[in-house]
Amino acid sequence: CLICLEGNAAPGFQGIRQYTGPVYGDGNSYNLPTQELYNAFSPIDPRRGHTILDIEAFIAAQTDPSSITYAIGAGGHTGYYNNKYIKRQGEIGLPDNDLTSPVNYRVIRYADVLLMAAEAHFHLGNNQTAQQLVNQVRVRAGVPGIPVQSLNDIYKERRFELSGEGHRFFDLVRTGQAAQFIDGFVTGKHELFPIPQVEIDLAGGNWQQHSGY
Structure with a gap:
C-alpha cells in the first residue's frame, strides 16, 4: 500500500469528484469549505482564493466551460473545495494516484x-x-x-x-x-475520541474509556 510508504492521501480525498477538465485532477469531495468560511474572508484577502476553490467561478472563467464536468459527493455540495489540497493534473500519472501526492502535509508553518x-x-x-x-x-x-x-x-x-x-x-x-x-459537539465528551474497545480488551480492561463513550 503506497499510502503506508510515501505521499499524501489528502489531495485525493479532498479533490473534485469525477472531475474532468483543466488544472485539477479528480478526488472524493471530502472536507468541503462552507459558505460561512468563504464569507468570513475579506474580498481583498488573497488567502481566500488560495484556500477555497469556487468551482463554478473557475469553470465560468475557462475558455470552454461546457467541456468541464464533475459530480457531487455523498457528503453534499457547498460549491467550494479546499484549494490547498487538491490533486493537480501533473499528479494523475503517479502510481496509485488516488492515495499518493507529492503535496506535503503542513504539520507546522x-x-x-x-x-x-x-x-x-x-x-x-x-x-x-x-x-x-x-x-x-x-x-x-x-x-x-x-x-x-x-x-x-x-x-x-x-x-x-x-x-x-x-x-x-x-x-x-x-x-x-x-x-x-460545531453542531452536535458535547462539552466534556467530544474533546477526545473514544478508545477502540478492542484496545481496551487487549489491555485486559486496565484502560478506562473516555468520559461519555
Whole structure:
C-alpha cells in the first residue's frame, strides 16, 4: 500500500469528484469549505482564493466551460473545495494516484508559530507585541494590518491563515469554543475520541474509556 510508504492521501480525498477538465485532477469531495468560511474572508484577502476553490467561478472563467464536468459527493455540495489540497493534473500519472501526492502535509508553518506567539503575548498583556506578530502574518499574505484588541482577533487570524490545514477543530477545543461552532459537539465528551474497545480488551480492561463513550 503506497499510502503506508510515501505521499499524501489528502489531495485525493479532498479533490473534485469525477472531475474532468483543466488544472485539477479528480478526488472524493471530502472536507468541503462552507459558505460561512468563504464569507468570513475579506474580498481583498488573497488567502481566500488560495484556500477555497469556487468551482463554478473557475469553470465560468475557462475558455470552454461546457467541456468541464464533475459530480457531487455523498457528503453534499457547498460549491467550494479546499484549494490547498487538491490533486493537480501533473499528479494523475503517479502510481496509485488516488492515495499518493507529492503535496506535503503542513504539520507546522512559520505563520502558525507567529500566531501562537501572538496568542501567548496577548495572555501576558503584551498586546502591542501580539499585534505586531499578527500583522507580520497579514502583511506577508498581502493584506493590511489590523488592531489586535482581543484574543478573538488572533483566533480569527488563525482561521484565515490556517484554514484547511487541520487546525480548526483543535483550536476550538483548546479555546473552549467548540460547542459554539460545531453542531452536535458535547462539552466534556467530544474533546477526545473514544478508545477502540478492542484496545481496551487487549489491555485486559486496565484502560478506562473516555468520559461519555
